Amino acid sequence: MATNPPQEITAELESSPARRDFSHAWRALRHRNFRLFFGGQSISLIGTWMTRIATAWLVYRLTKSALLLGTVSFVGQIPSFLFAPLAGVLVDRLDRRRVLIWTQALAMLQSLALAALTLTHRITIHEILILSAFQGVINAFDMPGRQAFMVEMVEDRNDLSNAIAINSSMVNLARLIGPSLAGIVIAATNEGWCFFIDGISYIAVIVSLVLMRVRVEALKRSAASMAEQLREGWDYVSSFVPVRSILLLFALVSLMGMPYVVLMPIFAAQVLHGGAHTLGFLMSAAGVGALISALSLVLRKSVRGLLKMLPIAAASFGAGLILFGFSRVVWPSLVLMVVVGFGMMQGLTASNTIIQTLVPEDMRGRVMSYYTAAFVGMAPFGSLLAGSLAHWIGAPRTVMLTGSCCILGAAWFASRLKDIRGHMRPIYIELGIVPAPPSELVEEQAGN
Numbered sequence: 392m393a394t395n396p397p398q399e400i401t402a403e404l405e406s407s408p409a410r411r412d413f414s415h416a417w418r419a420l421r422h423r424n425f426r427l428f429f430g431g432q433s434i435s436l437i438g439t440w441m442t443r444i445a446t447a448w449l450v451y452r453l454t455k456s457a458l459l460l461g462t463v464s465f466v467g468q469i470p471s472f473l474f475a476p477l478a479g480v481l482v483d484r485l486d487r488r489r490v491l492i493w494t495q496a497l498a499m500l501q502s503l504a505l506a507a508l509t510l511t512h513r514i515t516i517h518e519i520l521i522l523s524a525f526q527g528v529i530n531a532f533d534m535p536g537r538q539a540f541m542v543e544m545v546e547d548r549n550d551l552s553n554a555i556a557i558n559s560s561m562v563n564l565a566r567l568i569g570p571s572l573a574g575i576v577i578a579a580t581n582e583g584w585c586f587f588i589d590g591i592s593y594i595a596v597i598v599s600l601v602l603m604r605v606r607v608e609a610l611k612r613s614a615a616s617m618a619e620q621l622r623e624g625w626d627y628v629s630s631f632v633p634v635r636s637i638l639l640l641f642a643l644v645s646l647m648g649m650p651y652v653v654l655m656p657i658f659a660a661q662v663l664h665g666g667a668h669t670l671g672f673l674m675s676a677a678g679v680g681a682l683i684s685a686l687s688l689v690l691r692k693s694v695r696g697l698l699k700m701l702p703i704a705a706a707s708f709g710a711g712l713i714l715f716g717f718s719r720v721v722w723p724s725l726v727l728m729v730v731v732g733f734g735m736m737q738g739l740t741a742s743n744t745i746i747q748t749l750v751p752e753d754m755r756g757r758v759m760s761y762y763t764a765a766f767v768g769m770a771p772f773g774s775l776l777a778g779s780l781a782h783w784i785g786a787p788r789t790v791m792l793t794g795s796c797c798i799l800g801a802a803w804f805a806s807r808l809k810d811i812r813g814h815m816r817p818i819y820i821e822l823g824i825v826p827a828p829p830s831e832l833v834e835e836q837a838g839n
Contacts, residue, residue, distance in 0.1 A: 417553075417557070417689075418550050418553050419545050419550045419551075419553040419554035419557050420557065421550075422544060422545050422546055422547070422550065422554075423603075423604065424543070424544040424545075424546075424603040424604065424605065425544040425545050425554055425557075427599040427600075427602055427603055428544055428596075428599055428600075428603075429557065429558075429561060430595070430599055431595040431596035431597075431598060431599025431600070432558075432561055432595075432596055432599070433561050433564070433565065434592050434595035434596070435495075435592045435593055435595050435596040436561065436562055436565030436566075436569070437565045437568050437569045437572065437592065438502070438569070438585075438588050438589030438590070438591070438592030438593070439565070439569065439589060439592075440565050440566050440568075440569025440570055440573070440674075440678075441569045441570075441572055441573040441576070441585040441586075441588055441589055442502055442505070442573075442585055442586055442589040443569075443570075443652075444569070444570045444573035444574065444577075444585070444670060444671060444674060445573050445576075445577060445582035445585035445586060446463065446505075446519065446523070446582070447460060447463075447652075447653065447655065447656050447670070448573075448577055448582060448656060448667050448670060449509065449514070449519065449582040450463050450516065450519060450656075451656040451657075451660070452582075453514075453515075453516055453519075454516055457654065457657055457778050457781040457782050457786065458778045458779060458782050459516060459778075460653045460654070460656060460657070460774075460778055461650070461653050461774045461775050461776075461777055461778020461779065461781075462520070462774075462775065462778065463516075463519055463520060463523050463653075464523075464650065464652075464653045464770070464771060464774035464775075464778075465771040465772070465774045465775045465778075466520050466523050466524045466527065466771070467523035467524065467526055467527045467771070468527055468530075468767055468768065468770045468771035468774065469524075469527060469768070469771040469772075470524065470527035470528040470530070470531045471527060471530055471531045471534065471763055471764060471767040471768040471771075472764050472767075472768030472769065472771065472772075473531070473768075474528060474531035474532070475531050475534070475535060475760040475761070475763040475764040475767075475768055476621055476624065476625070476757070476760050476761065476764065477617075477621070477760075478531050478532040478535050478536070478760050478763075479535045479624060479756045479757035479758070479759060479760025479761070479763075480617050480620045480621055480624065480756070480757060480760075481532070481756075482532070482535050482536045482539050482756030482757075482759075482760065483539070483620065483753070483754075483755070483756035483757055484617075484620075487536050487539055487540040487543065487756075488540065488543075488600055488603065488605055490532060490533075490536040491533065491536050491537060491540060491600055492597060492600050492601065494529050494530075494532050494533035494536065495533070495593050495596050495597050495600070496593070496597060497525075497529050498526065498529050498533070498593055499590050499591075499593035499594070499597075500590075501522055501525055501526050501529065502586050502587075502589040502590035502593070503586070503587065503590035504522060505519075505522055505583075505586040505590075506583050506584070506586035506587035506589075506590055507583075508583075509581065509582050509583030509586060510581070510583035510584070510587070514583075530767065531763070534759075534763040534767060535756055535757075535759040535760040535762070535763050536756070538743070538747070538755075538759040538762065538763075539755045539756040539759050541554055541555065541558070541747070542747070542752070542755065543605060544603070551744075551747055551748065552691070552693070552694045552744045552747075552748065553689065555740060555743050555744045555747060556685060556688040556689040556691070556740060556744070557689055559681075559684075559685035559688065559736060559739070559740040559743075560682060560685035560686055560689055562681075562685070563678050563681035563682035563684075563685050563732075563736060564678075564682055565678075566674070566675075566677070566678030566681060566682070566732075567675050567678035567679055567682055568675075568678075569678075570670070570671040570672075570673075570674035570675045570678065571671045571672070571675045572671075573585050573667075573671055574667045574668040574669075574670060574671025574672070575668070575671070576588070577667040578666070578667050578668055620757065621757075623754070623757070624754065624757030624758065624760070624761065625761075627754055627757070627758065628758060628761045631749075631814070632810060632811055632814045633745070633749060633811045633814050633815050634746055634749065634750070634758065636804060636807055636811050637701065637742045637745065637746060638761060638762065638765040639765075640701065640702075640705060640738075640742075640800050640801070640803070640804045641705075641738060641739070641742055641765055641766055642765040642766075642769045643769075643796065643797070643800040644705055644708065644735075644738065644797050644800060645765060645766050645767070645768075645769040645770050645773060646769040646770070646772055646773040646776070647773060647776075647793040647794075647796040647797055647800075648705075648708055648709060648712060648735070648773075648793055648794065648796070648797045649735070649766075649770050649773060650770060650773035650774040650776065650777035650778075650793070651712055651715075651731070651777070651790050651793065652674075653774045653777055653778060654777055654778075654781055654786045654789065654790065655670055655673055655674060656670055657781060657786045658673065658724070658786055658787075659673060661786070662719060662786060662787060663719070663720075663721050663724060665721065669721065672721075672725060673724065673725065673728050674728075676724075676725040676726070676728035676729050676732065677728040677729070677731055677732035677735070678732060679729050679732065680728065680729035680730060680731060680732030680733035680734075680735075680736070681732035681733065681735060681736035682732075682736075683729075683733055684732070684733045684734075684735075684736040684737040684740065685736055685740055687737075688737070688740050688741065688744075693824060694744055694745060694748050694819075694824060695819075695824060695825065697741040697744055697745055698741075698745060698808065698811065698812065698815070699808065700737055700738075700741045701738055701741055701742060701801075701804060702801040702802070702804045702805040702808070703737075703801070704734045704735075704737035704738035704741065704801075705734065705738050705797050705798070705800055705801035705804065706734075706797070706798050706801035706802075707730060707733065707734035707737070708731060708734030708735050708738065708794075708797050709734075709793075709794040709795065709796070709797030709798040709800075709801065710730070710734075710794065710798065711727050711728075711730035711731035711733075711734055711794070712731055712790045712791070712793060712794030712797065713790070713791045713794040713795060713798075714727050714730075715727040715728065715731060715790055715794075716786075716787040716788065716789075716790040716791035716794070717787070717791070739766065742762075743762065745815075746758065746759075746762060747759075748818075748819075748822070748824070749815065749818055773793075777789055777793065780792065
């Protein structure tokens with residue numbers, strides 16, 4: 392019986408599962424621009440989560456109204472629904488890095504304005520509404536710009552899925568730290584210092600964008616008007632089955648499920664009988680689940696297999712919300728928030744990765760603007776709905792109802808998986824993600 396030479400045995404041992412390392416999990420960080428982005432955003436996002444928690448607590452402290460919590464969330468997110476498609480066209484026509492520098496600078500001014508008004512005790516609900524709407528307009532341009540710019544930062548498209556997963560990990564690490572830090576700061580002082588820290592933190596991401604070395608190619612000046620490009624974007628997302636189905640599922644999840652966040656002050660204060668620190672713990676628990684989800688996706692080597700995760704993620708998210716609605720004790724509620732955060736981020740990151748893989752470069756900004764509209768743009772309607780339902784039937788029953796809708800959406804998407812895979816497969820074959828069937832290989836060789 393033949394035996395392997397020593398060097399071949401060594402090679403086999405080194406390639407065995409037991410000896411494999413996880414260096415592939417951080418491969419996107421080999422790109423200098425993405426490393427800069429990672430460093431700047433890691434700082435800025437902590438401030439962003441502090442502001443989210445501080446805003447919700449400030450509104451509740453001033454008004455004690457579930458309806459106004461939903462209203463503030465609505466006015467802060469509705470601009471993404473209204474302006475995201477237009478923003479997507481502009482992102483495809485303009486220098487994406489400059490767009491992001493402007494959005495970050497304006498967001499810094501918004502946070503510092505909130506800080507000044509709160510620290511001087513002149514803040515009112517009307518000013519919160521106005522500044523929230525202003526931030527919403529900024530986000531309508533920032534989010535599709537950020538998503539479309541991702542492919543320029545990593546350069547190698549094979550590393551794009553890893554970059555998206557690392558970015559999600561970064562967001563959720565900040566989600567873990569930010570709410571807890573906000574709870575401590577609010578308990579020790581007031582909400583204004585959270586806004587101030589957020590405002591200063593934007594300097595880090597602005598500096599990282601300025602330091603990037605981006606190959607500035609001649610911008611493609613399309614002969615089509617903006618109206619025609621808007622229509623092209625809509626035609627693409629409405630006719631391409633995989634993108635349309637994913638956006639429909641997560642538009643439903645965003646409408647019915649995501650607004651649980653605006654009800655967290657009510658759960659913290661009335662259901663669990665806690666304070667600002669309880670709110671911070673609940674949001675941090677959701678952040679733990681989301682971080683675990685993002686890290687599990689970082690370890691993946693390919694986009695293959697992500698599609699089947701989408702209905703599982705949506706169903707897990709919905710089930711977590713239903714059980715959370717039953718809980719009246721802090722510790723079970725925290726555990727269920729981990730489940731909710733995991734399901735939410737698994738669906739969010741997996742869908743982003745699939746769409747970014749499928750979409751052609753010349754449509755990237757417009758498609759990601761509809762992604763923004765589906766995830767962020769539907770949330771304001773959900774926030775208003777959740778606030779109204781909580782006012783009439785209570786927060787616990789509201790999350791039970793919305794969680795049930797997420798499970799129904801997951802069941803619908805699961806029934807469509809075969810058709811969706813059929814439309815995705817040719818693109819995956821073209822990109823080399825999945826091998827071509829033997830019959831196609833024979834035809835290709837015969838043609839050569």
